[in-house]
Amino acid sequence: MRIWVLQIPKGYGHFTRGYMRNTPEGKRFLDTAIEDGVGAAIHNRDKQFGDYSFAKTDQKPNPGNVITP
Structure with a gap:
């Protein structure tokens, strides 16, 4: 079983x-x-998905907003 699992990746x-x-x-x-x-x-690959990393600074999420469990 172990050998088979290693072959998948x-x-x-x-x-x-x-x-x-x-x-x-x-x-x-x-x-x-x-x-x-x-x-x-x-x-160029990710631009089509509208990722926020391509947004202007004021439209990006605030990195200070952290949820701690």
């Missing part, structure tokens, strides 16, 4: 590497990462 890695190389989105991501850097590639 290994197989997933092969799948994701193939996906990154063989789809138009993956190729675009890699091309941007090579030309402009990984940060730019991640920015």
Whole structure:
């Protein structure tokens, strides 16, 4: 059982590497990462989701708002 469980992440890695190389989105991501850097590639990838990290300072969450259990 233990050997089988360890094979799952290994197989997933092969799948994701193939996906990154063989789809138009993956190729675009890699091309941007090579030309402009990984940060730019991640920015372009995540921009479409409207993540608050791309918002203006006054529209970002206040990091001082912490809930302590």
